[in-house]
Amino acid sequence: MGAINGKDFIDRLNQMDTEIWYDGNRIEGKISEHPAFKGLLQTKASLYDLQYDLGIKEEMTYLSPETEEPIGLSYLQPKTKEDLQKRRKMMEHWARHTGGMLGRSPDYMNTAVMSFASSAVLLTGRENCFPENIQRLYERARKNDLAFTHTFITPQVNRSQFYFEYSNEPISAKVIDKNEKGIIIKGARLLATQGGLTDEILVYTVPGVFDADEAFAFSIPTDTNGLKFICRESFVGGNSSFNHPLSSRYEEMDSIVVFDHVLVPWDQVFFYNNVEAANDFMYRSSFHPFAKHQVVTRQVVKTEFILGLAELLVQTINVSEYQHIQEKLSEIIIGLETMKALLEKSENDAELDEWGYMRPSILPLQVASNMFPRIYPRFSEIIQLIGASGMVTLPTEDDFHSNIRADLDLYLQGANRSAPDRVKIFRLAWDLTMSSFGTRQTQYERYFFGDPIRLSSTLYKSYPKDKHVGVICEFLNLKSNA
Amino acid sequence: MGAINGKDFIDRLNQMDTEIWYDGNRIEGKISEHPAFKGLLQTKASLYDLQYDLGIKEEMTYLSPETEEPIGLSYLQPKTKEDLQKRRKMMEHWARHTGGMLGRSPDYMNTAVMSFASSAVLLTGRENCFPENIQRLYERARKNDLAFTHTFITPQVNRSQFYFEYSNEPISAKVIDKNEKGIIIKGARLLATQGGLTDEILVYTVPGVFDADEAFAFSIPTDTNGLKFICRESFVGGNSSFNHPLSSRYEEMDSIVVFDHVLVPWDQVFFYNNVEAANDFMYRSSFHPFAKHQVVTRQVVKTEFILGLAELLVQTINVSEYQHIQEKLSEIIIGLETMKALLEKSENDAELDEWGYMRPSILPLQVASNMFPRIYPRFSEIIQLIGASGMVTLPTEDDFHSNIRADLDLYLQGANRSAPDRVKIFRLAWDLTMSSFGTRQTQYERYFFGDPIRLSSTLYKSYPKDKHVGVICEFLNLKSNA
Amino acid sequence: MGAINGKDFIDRLNQMDTEIWYDGNRIEGKISEHPAFKGLLQTKASLYDLQYDLGIKEEMTYLSPETEEPIGLSYLQPKTKEDLQKRRKMMEHWARHTGGMLGRSPDYMNTAVMSFASSAVLLTGRENCFPENIQRLYERARKNDLAFTHTFITPQVNRSQFYFEYSNEPISAKVIDKNEKGIIIKGARLLATQGGLTDEILVYTVPGVFDADEAFAFSIPTDTNGLKFICRESFVGGNSSFNHPLSSRYEEMDSIVVFDHVLVPWDQVFFYNNVEAANDFMYRSSFHPFAKHQVVTRQVVKTEFILGLAELLVQTINVSEYQHIQEKLSEIIIGLETMKALLEKSENDAELDEWGYMRPSILPLQVASNMFPRIYPRFSEIIQLIGASGMVTLPTEDDFHSNIRADLDLYLQGANRSAPDRVKIFRLAWDLTMSSFGTRQTQYERYFFGDPIRLSSTLYKSYPKDKHVGVICEFLNLKSNA
Amino acid sequence: MGAINGKDFIDRLNQMDTEIWYDGNRIEGKISEHPAFKGLLQTKASLYDLQYDLGIKEEMTYLSPETEEPIGLSYLQPKTKEDLQKRRKMMEHWARHTGGMLGRSPDYMNTAVMSFASSAVLLTGRENCFPENIQRLYERARKNDLAFTHTFITPQVNRSQFYFEYSNEPISAKVIDKNEKGIIIKGARLLATQGGLTDEILVYTVPGVFDADEAFAFSIPTDTNGLKFICRESFVGGNSSFNHPLSSRYEEMDSIVVFDHVLVPWDQVFFYNNVEAANDFMYRSSFHPFAKHQVVTRQVVKTEFILGLAELLVQTINVSEYQHIQEKLSEIIIGLETMKALLEKSENDAELDEWGYMRPSILPLQVASNMFPRIYPRFSEIIQLIGASGMVTLPTEDDFHSNIRADLDLYLQGANRSAPDRVKIFRLAWDLTMSSFGTRQTQYERYFFGDPIRLSSTLYKSYPKDKHVGVICEFLNLKSNA
Structure with a gap:
């Protein structure tokens, strides 16, 4: 199949039976016609259409070596600097089409999936890790030009650095059980942009996790049983692009993601119950x-x-x-x-x-x-x-x-x-x-x-400073390593 | 009559036939029931009700020396520091009732009218100036507890410092004619907050005006013939104070004010066609x-x-x-x-x-x-x-x-x-x-x-700096006045 | 005796045998003639002379109720708002005379001594506390118009929040012994402005001290045995007030203060070995x-x-x-x-x-x-x-x-x-x-x-915020105390 | 001759009879031994020595195509990106040797001279312009590894935008006469860093000059008759590199440059009396x-x-x-x-x-x-x-x-x-x-x-913004060129 067009995207989405809640009601009917999502989905469709725009098709896709189908370039695993530049060119096209307003234009998550696959070997042979599932997801995504979102922020109940969750029921999403079919997830994530509006959702953990129950990663279809998306108020100002030139087209929606005993089949699990692998994978991939x-x-x-x-x-x-x-x-x-x-x-x-x-x-x-x-x-x-x-x-x-x-x-x-x-x-x-x-x-x-404050700490800590300190030590005739 | 309550305010407003345009339509029916204004008008009504709140009535009003009616304290012309503190206390009550969100709580414009009257003598004996009309307005306002807004910003066609309007038709509101009944105004002002939602509108000129046709000040009823208020989009998010705790109550609306050959009767004109008086009045009042x-x-x-x-x-x-x-x-x-x-x-x-x-x-x-x-x-x-x-x-x-x-x-x-x-x-x-x-x-x-930049220039220019320069000159044994 | 003049100040200082080190040498001869201190000491002398300047003498001093001598107003213990304003007026005179450049104009430390005396009762009856010594110091200082500096910052060896000093020899000044004559201090303080250039030095501890050996306060003459002042490089640019209008007059010098087995006689000790009193006194005085x-x-x-x-x-x-x-x-x-x-x-x-x-x-x-x-x-x-x-x-x-x-x-x-x-x-x-x-x-x-960062934390923590939180809780119909 | 070493530089400088004033006296004797300049000149000498440092000589010099002598790389006219990188590498060596503290390390002015020569054609055939003199200077400089400074800021008498100098005697340096030998300059420039400490000084005009008398450019030896350098106070803190690790080595000195009827021989004049060329040359070179x-x-x-x-x-x-x-x-x-x-x-x-x-x-x-x-x-x-x-x-x-x-x-x-x-x-x-x-x-x-404010204006004005405006016009369906 390979790269899809806008209609493919819309049709596929409308066929899913995703549980999305909006202002106290579960959404019924075609998602593409709901006032809160219509503009965004049309915009996304127009991005997919660009993959078949004659003027730039060759900059948006590459030919599958196996099937010779056109594949979205965001799936390309770059091996040269030219590949990187090609990737950037493709991303510029999509960004220019939307003024850079879409945080979740398809290339973002496609790139994430591509990067996971390109680093999957990191997990080989480690406990509770299934790198082959990452590779398979990548292939499936590439072949079907799947749309994704992801979610990783835990609920903001208490942001003290000394807080550990001690609720009876999980608040932050956790593995609460497993069986022959897969692992069972219960709890929530604070936020998924375009949550419910994609084919699949990638769920994983940011580094720093302590609790083994929270050390997992997987991807599941958006309409998986038990998965609920609770939308915030829509910021679409109205249909008129004169009145609301941006929100009528680019309002992406954010939703809370609830896992109500969601079963994640084994062949979709990337890893679970392995804190070290969870931290490592995000740092080194x-x-x-x-x-x-x-x-x-x-x-x-x-x-x-x-x-x-x-x-x-x-x-x-x-x-x-x-x-x-x-x-x-x-x-x-x-x-x-x-x-x-x-x-x-x-x-x-x-x-x-x-x-x-x-x-x-x-x-x-x-x-x-x-x-x-x-x-x-x-x-x-x-x-x-x-x-x-x-x-x-x-x-x-x-x-x-x-x-x-x-x-x-x-x-x-x-x-x-x-x-x-x-x-x-x-x-x-x-x-x-x-x-x-x-x-x-x-x-x-x-x-x-x-958090910008954490970003600047990370930059400070990871930056190679020794050479510059050494210059000063030499200038002052000090021993470099005190 | 004296200080009004909320119902008085609403009733009076609903009886007026003001020309207000909202999203392409002229507003019909009771203004107090229009979704864009309902919340604000209820809030304003609740402010007026505070004037009869037993707990603070005495801090909100004073007794008219003539009629012994209670008068809104914002009309008080202070003669002592205690008066000033009383005024502040009253303003705090109204501000606390609304979290300080109302730029046009009644005390703002009442204070403006009071200050105009307290300085009207400045205009005595000057050409085309009618200080007695200011005094009369003040008395009428105080007696009837009139609600006002004002407008003074010219349309933002061209903000170059070298721009002078040379349009065939006036853009910035101007006196285009006068007759035995009064002066005729044509043109627009960029903005009146709560425009159309008050009893009267005070129209005047900010200092710096060059053109005699624009050097005027007057107050007219909101439903004066030829006066139109063109609203912006409403920012009321909805009725729910859970969802929109502020906008459901405090959205004041701003409107463009159009003067379509508006006749201002002579006894409502404060001055016209006198650039010097216009500048002077705002600086020295x-x-x-x-x-x-x-x-x-x-x-x-x-x-x-x-x-x-x-x-x-x-x-x-x-x-x-x-x-x-x-x-x-x-x-x-x-x-x-x-x-x-x-x-x-x-x-x-x-x-x-x-x-x-x-x-x-x-x-x-x-x-x-x-x-x-x-x-x-x-x-x-x-x-x-x-x-x-x-x-x-x-x-x-x-x-x-x-x-x-x-x-x-x-x-x-x-x-x-x-x-x-x-x-x-x-x-x-x-x-x-x-x-x-x-x-x-x-x-x-x-x-x-x-403009904040102009504010800081004004502060610099008007601040008494000589004493401090003198200290340095003395310190350095320089002549102070170079 | 009461308020001194400039000559009194200089003469008294020159008679002391203080151990001051400057650029590798112990200073010999009259301190008032040393190039690094001459300008500053003349300036301080001119401040004391202002106490006898006919134009403002009455604003600089008050009459001792007991002796009817003039006393420097910075020693006045204010009992009314007028007293406070008098104090401010006096401080303005001294500050204006020096462009506010002297951090240690006499009023600063006189005020400190006055405030200590005014709060000495706080220490009454507490272990190892001698409030009467504070009172006596105050009286002696007031009577003789003594000049002071103080010192409280510990050496900056290691500013980690997890650092505790574990040196064999004390680094931060500590009580290392006591005997019938007094307590023995060894160690250093990072900084005393005008250290060595005053009659006495007040030594105390800032709140937050943990170690009982460091929980002390006392005042001793600058030329006490074992007390050394080690100066930094002088910032006097030269004698010419044309070339260096400020540094030639106002360079105050800062010095490291070394306590080399300094004996502090019992009657000069305010308190020692009492962590609670140390913290309390600085917070509540x-x-x-x-x-x-x-x-x-x-x-x-x-x-x-x-x-x-x-x-x-x-x-x-x-x-x-x-x-x-x-x-x-x-x-x-x-x-x-x-x-x-x-x-x-x-x-x-x-x-x-x-x-x-x-x-x-x-x-x-x-x-x-x-x-x-x-x-x-x-x-x-x-x-x-x-x-x-x-x-x-x-x-x-x-x-x-x-x-x-x-x-x-x-x-x-x-x-x-x-x-x-x-x-x-x-x-x-x-x-x-x-x-x-x-x-x-x-x-x-x-x-x-x-540290400015600590200052803002302190402001946040000590500021009464409950009332303002309560307003919001009321506005939202929440319980105020969650 | 080609690239010099440190001794060459010092010897050449000591032989000049430059008129330098320091603290009221004209400097006599070897400039390299004066306390205000000694450190800086030793540092500069050490930079020249780097040109013969075996480890990096090849990165510091290139071989003259004509004479096969080594030439300082800052004189290289780059024709490829590799040349540019070579130039940068050389500049990094010099900058690292001095912590980047020397604004006038030799490469700065050598680069200026090189750039002038590389753009001299701009002046061909224009009135009062002598591009051949630029070329000759470049060749002489390259061959002898001359040290330069430059000067271009006019005295700061009055910085109002409406100020035009109307003094009887020139204040800002001007051509006041010309004869068969050359042009005569009188007036001053505010500042030359290392003024008097180089072989020659390049004198020119920054764009924006209005007065033809000020529209000139030339280079003359530092000891030209009538040329005076008036130093500011030295910021050398002393000889000790422990005490003053930077100022003892890198204090460059700035001086006012006075032209007291200085004759600039015709063959050293680049242009004069040509406002257009003056502006053009600095913008387009x-x-x-x-x-x-x-x-x-x-x-x-x-x-x-x-x-x-x-x-x-x-x-x-x-x-x-x-x-x-x-x-x-x-x-x-x-x-x-x-x-x-x-x-x-x-x-x-x-x-x-x-x-x-x-x-x-x-x-x-x-x-x-x-x-x-x-x-x-x-x-x-x-x-x-x-x-x-x-x-x-x-x-x-x-x-x-x-x-x-x-x-x-x-x-x-x-x-x-x-x-x-x-x-x-x-x-x-x-x-x-x-x-x-x-x-x-x-x-x-x-x-x-x-002036940073002018720099940001220039950036704004010169930046190509049309393409980005065009994108918005297209997005809004506006005509791009209003």
Whole structure:
């Protein structure tokens, strides 16, 4: 089968019987027609369609060596720097199509699955580990162009560093039993973006887990028995892309994932009950290098989108002469060029890993992942500071089709823009930074790779500092190793 | 008549035939029942009811010396420091009732009208100035407890410092004609908060106006012929105060104000066609001292609200032990105590003005007005940083009344809080900082007294620096006046 | 005897045989003539002379009720708010005389001694506590107008939170023995400002001490046997007040304090070997309120000095028109007015303590103490940003007395200032922010009350937050106490 | 002759009769033995010696195609990316030898001269332009390995944007006459780093000049008649590299440059009296790309030095466990890796210019030049924040050779370091960030490429934004060109 198109994606999704709860009701009927999901699913479909877009099909897919079918390029296991660049090019296409707004465009999770498979050997011969299941998942995913999400954050009951869960019933999802068919999971995960809107969900544990019951990884179909997705309020502002240019198309939804005695068949389990393997796999696999390569690519595109919008705002109200405006725009430029330089360096410094895959250098990507959660919220603030009071009084599409159109045309024109154009531009700025959709984007980028404070600790601890300390010791005639 | 109650307010408003446009339609029927306004108007009604609340009635009103009716204390022209403190106490009551969320609680505009009247003498004997009309408005307002809004920002067509409007038709509202009945206004103003939801609207010009046609001030009933209010999209998230604890009650609405050949009768005109008077009146009247006294009082209460919420979040997920959390909370504390100290200093340093009114010292209030637009957005950010990923996946009231209640109860509990309590707390945090309502609050505080950059220029220019320069000149044995 | 004058101070100091080490040598001869101390001691002498300056003598001293001698006002135990204001006025005089540059102007330590005496009752009846010795010290100090310094920071060997000293020989100063004459101290303290340049040194322990051997407090003469002061490099730039307007006068010197089997006679011991008393005394005595009242007063004066200098720089190179310059100056103004408002609030909210002394409210002072360590370095940076490249190429006094004077006069003139005046102004700016003297001032203000991170934790923990949490609980209908 | 060694450099300098004024006196005798210059000149000599260091000679020089002599690699006109990398490697060697502390290591100005020659064709055939003189200078410099400085900042009399000099006598250096021998210059320049300490000085005009008399460029020997260098106070703290590890070696001195009717012979004039050429040459020549390539290379090395020192401080007092320390160190790491990525990108994106030279891409270098002036001062602050009170009480080398050595050894030891080692480390930290030398370094990096505010305006204006604006226009269905 290989790479799918949009219709394939929608049809497959509509056939599933997933348990999704939204505002007190279980969703019935075609998921693709539900107002909270329609826009997003159409957008995802349009991404899959790009795989058959004649202009770029060859940049979006590669031919399966076995079947000669086209395969989505995000499944490609890169072996050369050129492969890495091809992967980036493909990711740029998808990111540009969506302004970088989709955290879960298909390439993100496809890359995760690819990286798991590329590192599966790490688990060979270890207790309760089944690397062959990872490989099989990868093959199945590649062949059917499966859509995934994942979930790994535990419920936020108590974030004290001294807290250990001592509930009678599991809160954080745990293996509570196993039998000949598989392992039984009970408990919850805090969050899955696009939870319920994909073919499968990858469930695993972030490093640092202590409890063997929580040390597992597997992938299961979204409509597996006992699996429930509880949505938050939808941030779709409405159907009109004039009024809500972003949320009408890109609102991804996040949901709580409940495992109500979910049976995970043995052949879908990657590992369980092995704390060491759980920690090890996330640290030493190529997940972080490849996932961050995808994320930073997307964030670069998103920053370009922001820069374009900021400059368009500036032109629309003609404020480019102000020094403080110039400084704000240059902040975005500096952020953009820095992210680009770090991304490029990660490719230039890429090296073959022990299993023969070309792994982007993690260090520049780590730096980018420390930086973006700080600069993105500032970009959002800059947009608001440029738009100023103009961000507040914005009429709607219907206003422009009513008797007050002439008033709007006169009073809401921009320096070189008609009133409808000016309002479109400001509504986009508003949707990006001030709507519920926009603030969720901000929070999302802020926490994409976890707590920023922990990210900076990790960077400090993992960074090779000895050489630089040695230089100072030599300069001062000290022994280097005190 | 004197101080009104909530029912009086609502009834009066419903009787008016104001032209308000919302999403392409002119609003028909009782304004108090429209979903976009219902919550706000009930809240305002509850504020008026406080004037008859037995516990605090005496702190909310004073007795008219003439009629012995109770009068809203915001109309009191203070002559002593005690009067100022009484005024503050009254404003605190209203602010506490609404968490400081209402920029246009009645005391704001009542104070403005009071300050205009207290400085009207400034206009005596000047060309095209009618101070007696200000006095009459004040008396009418005080007697009928009128609700006001105001509008002064010109349309944002072009914000270049070199831009002068050269349109055939006026864009910025202008006097285009006058006759024996009054002056005729055509054009628009960018923004009136609660525009259309008050008895009258005060229209005037901010200092810096060049064009005599724009140098005017007056007050007219909201349903004056030719006056149109064009609303933005409503940020009411819904009726449920569980889901949208703030927007369901405090969404004030902003609207564009269109003057379509509006006739302002002579006896409602304060001045027109007098640039010097226009600039002078805003600089030298007591408007800024009194208005800022009200605003800073409200902002102090709002900051207390934020501090309480931040600490409650911290307790709910039990993160008070983290040094970076302590630092963030202490930032809010520092902001709060600073604002309080400045407010208190403005009262301590108050002096009688030339017309015998006790005017709060403007300098500490100016400092507070420079500070709050910077710290408020940071407070919003701090709330988001404490809440972290917990801000994203929040179920709704209906979810708690459905079959998944047990799941929610288990998985969304807090450290010492039940799941519904925890969700309420987080939804409040979200509504305050991440909903469309919340971001509009942030933008509103950021620009309350105008462009922050201009505010800091004004502070620099108006601050008495000579004494301090003199100290240095003496220290260095330089001539002080170079 | 009572209040001394400058000559008294110098003579007394020169008669002591204090062991001070400077750059490898023990200092011999009159301390007042040593190049590293001369300027500072003359400055201190001039402060004491102010006690007899006819214009302000009455604001600098009060009459001893017993002897009718004039007593330095910093020894006054305030019993009314007026007393507090008198104290502040006196402190302002001393601070203004020195631009707020002296961290150890006599009022600082006099205030400390006064506060110890005013709280000595706290120690009554407790083991190893001798409150009567505190009282006696206070009386002796007041009568003789003694000059003090103090020391409390332990050596910075290892700042890990898990470090406990396990050296054979004491590193941090400890009681190592006691006999009929007194207690024996061995070990060191990291830092005493003006160490060796005062009559006595107050030695005590900051709260948080665990080891009973370190839980002590006493005061001893500077030339006590076994007491050594080891100076750092002097930051006096030279004698010329043209070249080094600040360091030539205000360089206070810091020294390491070594206790080499120092015998502290019993009648000078305040307490020893009582961890609880040590912690308690610092927390519950009036030391912090009174000391912070002095410090914030001085910092306000210093900020006025900075504002005057910043504005003079701006005028000298004529850059007041730039918006970013205006913003920077307004930052200083905001800092100044905020510090003033907090200081005033601490006096307004002062209350009598349990022993009848009028204690300034600690909260506003705590806020100021959290703020100043952040804004002072920024003020220093602002001065550098205004001065820009003009801070770098500054000729000396001798250059102006040489053959190149005409060149300097032409090329170094300011917008409205002669070249010598311009150079004086810039040299002051440099000395305040970029000389070794200036950067030590910055570091000093940054750490005046200890680690800023700990300060903000303390503020958070000690701040009364319950009322504000209660408001939110009420708003959300939650139980307040979860 | 080709590349010189240290002795060649010193001998040549000592033979010149340069007019240098220091503290009111004209310097007599060997410049290399003057206390203010000795350390710096020895350091520069050691850099030249590296050209003959057997280990790296081949990375420091290339063979002249004509004479087969070794030539300093900074004179190499790069034609390939490999050439660029060779140049960088050479610059890294010099920068590492000096911790990146020398703003005027020889490669900086050699690169400037090389870039001028590589772009001289720009001036061909233009009025009052003599490109052949540039070429000849380059050849002479390359052959004799001449040392240069340059000067371009005008005196800071009045920095208003509306100021035009209207003095009777020129203040800013101007052509006041010309004759058959050359042009006559009178006036001053604010600053030349190492002014008077090099063979020649390059004098030119920064873009933006209006006055034709100021539109010139030339190079003259340092001891040209009428040329005077007026030094600022020296920041050499003393000879001891224990006490002043940086200033004893790297204090470069800055001086005011006075032109007292200096005759510039025609064959040394590059151009004069041609405003257009002056502006054009600086914008379009390869000066900025090559100079910034050198500067960013040096700044990367300096940042490595800072990181090494910061980490060594952390280890010395054992504070690596603190989250805020980790965050501060990670800030330095992020800065370092970002600068490295930008530098590398400038090489990867290098392109041949119209004259066949491989020019580094200017954009990433511009971004780095906008960034470093902001992060360097923060790095300095971070060092101070880590060192805390330990930065203040630092004994001297002589203290360690005196009777108090045992005290120092005991009380000033570090967590894993002896007292002398600990003091050395802290003295280095102090010299880098708090000595007069250190703060001048900070100011220097802050203004290396001019006013940071102008730098960010330039970045904004020159950045290609149209493509990004186009994306938004397309997204919103707007016409791209409004």
